[in-house]
Amino acid sequence: MKHEAAPLSEEAFGPFKRLLENEAGFAVNAAFFSNTLRARMREHGFEKAQAYYAFLTTGSSGKEELKALIEQLTVGETSFFRYQAQWDVLRDVLLPELIRERRLGERSLRCWSAGCCSGEEAYSIAMTVLETLPQVEKWDVRILGTDINNDYLRKAEAGLYSERSVRSVPPDWRQKYFNQVEGRYAVCDAVKRFVRFEQYNLAQDSPADSRVSDVDVLFCRNVTIYFTLESTKRLMEQFAGRLHPGGYLFLGHAETLWQISDRFEPVEFPQTVIYRRMHDGTSPMPEPLLSPRPFLELPQAPLPAKAPDQHVLLFQAWELANQGAYTQAIPLLLKVLEEDNLSDEAYHLLGTLYCRIDQSEKALEAFKRALYVDPINPLAYMNMGSIYRYQRRLKEAERAFKNVLKILDKRAPESRVPFAEDMSCASLRAACVQQLQVLQAGVER
Numbered sequence: 209m210k211h212e213a214a215p216l217s218e219e220a221f222g223p224f225k226r227l228l229e230n231e232a233g234f235a236v237n238a239a240f241f242s243n244t245l246r247a248r249m250r251e252h253g254f255e256k257a258q259a260y261y262a263f264l265t266t267g268s269s270g271k272e273e274l275k276a277l278i279e280q281l282t283v284g285e286t287s288f289f290r291y292q293a294q295w296d297v298l299r300d301v302l303l304p305e306l307i308r309e310r311r312l313g314e315r316s317l318r319c320w321s322a323g324c325c326s327g328e329e330a331y332s333i334a335m336t337v338l339e340t341l342p343q344v345e346k347w348d349v350r351i352l353g354t355d356i357n358n359d360y361l362r363k364a365e366a367g368l369y370s371e372r373s374v375r376s377v378p379p380d381w382r383q384k385y386f387n388q389v390e391g392r393y394a395v396c397d398a399v400k401r402f403v404r405f406e407q408y409n410l411a412q413d414s415p416a417d418s419r420v421s422d423v424d425v426l427f428c429r430n431v432t433i434y435f436t437l438e439s440t441k442r443l444m445e446q447f448a449g450r451l452h453p454g455g456y457l458f459l460g461h462a463e464t465l466w467q468i469s470d471r472f473e474p475v476e477f478p479q480t481v482i483y484r485r486m487h488d489g490t491s492p493m494p495e496p497l498l499s500p501r502p503f504l505e506l507p508q509a510p511l512p513a514k515a516p517d518q519h520v521l522l523f524q525a526w527e528l529a530n531q532g533a534y535t536q537a538i539p540l541l542l543k544v545l546e547e548d549n550l551s552d553e554a555y556h557l558l559g560t561l562y563c564r565i566d567q568s569e570k571a572l573e574a575f576k577r578a579l580y581v582d583p584i585n586p587l588a589y590m591n592m593g594s595i596y597r598y599q600r601r602l603k604e605a606e607r608a609f610k611n612v613l614k615i616l617d618k619r620a621p622e623s624r625v626p627f628a629e630d631m632s633c634a635s636l637r638a639a640c641v642q643q644l645q646v647l648q649a650g651v652e653r
């Protein structure tokens with residue numbers, strides 16, 4: 209992508225920043241979004257930012273343009289069964305528990321995928337429910353997918369996906385729940401009939417909206433990483449009102465309610481944390497010191513070519529890691545590194561696995577070594593920042609997060625983060641900015 213010479217000045221950008229926060233909850237930053245703004249200004253024949261701002265805030269065509277600008281600023285990264293550990297918890301623990309509770313009374317189940325993008329998350333919920341719920345036809349199951357971006361919602365309704373989107377769907381589920389249409393995967397009607405998609409702006413709460421009340425299971429993942437802290441706090445208050453007491457909230461890996469809301473209690477599972485809406489009148493539980501989690505899900509990326517033995521060992525380590533066999537994967541990685549101490553993918557995976565088994569010092573060491581090999585790897589710094597934060601080494605955490613931003617400043621927003629095949633530099637940046645905001649607001653001190 210071609211970059212404009214200078215970003216808008218903070219002064220010129222200030223009104224847009226406030227407008228975008230109020231309208232959509234977004235935390236935007238002048239340097240990052242100036243190109244988008246300038247392109248839209250050019251398209252509509254505006255030379256001055258103030259004139260474009262006045263257009264956006266008056267009249268119906270300005271309103272349409274504001275909608276289009278907001279849609280352009282959304283980041284649409286998603287896939288089926290993203291963050292496998294959360295789906296395991298939903299299928300093996302939470303849904304069976306809800307089904308046991310409800311089976312003799314009102315047999316209803318309400319799920320909401322808030323910020324559903326092109327629908328993969330909502331359909332993943334539907335497939336998980338179908339797998340878990342015996343006699344689904346005797347239940348009133350409703351799954352709602354909502355998003356601010358209408359283009360994404362049209363794609364969601366069409367339910368047609370690429371091989372890449374469905375790569376984490378187990379082969380037998382692919383057979384059962386999709387039809388192959390000209391090399392693409394079409395979600396079948398047996399799944400679609402439980403799912404509805406509608407536009408809904410999470411930053412504009414209308415408490416009377418009955419589409420989203422009494423929710424049992426709410427997914428809102430990788431949405432608030434683009435929000436300001438204040439918008440996130442307001443959204444969590446909204447969610448607390450919309451969830452059934454005892455209902456569950458799933459957030460993305462980089463998102464937390466720590467110091468954001470006390471209406472939920474964290475429930476820790478081996479590889480993930482889910483939040484439970486507390487019953488009114490219950491006093492909030494202190495948040496446990498959560499184990500350090502690597503910032504990202506283990507990617508399921510095939511490895512780049514290596515010397516044959518190394519390649520096999522690394523591949524086996526990835527396979528074991530993806531099955532959750534962390535302690536078995538680690539010796540394989542150490543063996544790889546004995547032969548080739550410059551294998552940055554081995555260091556990355558090793559660091560991630562040490563995090564998973566709560567060995568944060570060893571994880572830090574592995575990420576530092578990854579940085580010896582590639583000193584400008586933003587993911588290594590991001591993971592180090594998360595570990596330091598967990599260890600309450602706040603100055604070091606801040607330094608690590610700032611290094612992430614420094615590196616990302618030189619990368620195109622849409623380019624991919626190495627070793628995180630699904631993540632763009634824009635998403636990593638947003639997650640990092642939010643971590644820094646929390647640290648700098650001193651909320652953890």
Ligand SMILES: C[S@@+](CC[C@H](N)C(=O)[O-])C[C@H]1O[C@@H](n2cnc3c(N)ncnc32)[C@H](O)[C@@H]1O
Binds near residue numbers: 285322360434
């Ligand atoms: C990165 S995607 C996450 C998709 C999915 N939840 C996941 O984790 O795979 C973020 C989504 O949030 C939506 N979004 C952003 N701001 C929103 C708002 N104010 N209201 C509703 N949706 C919003 C975007 O349009 C985008 O589809």
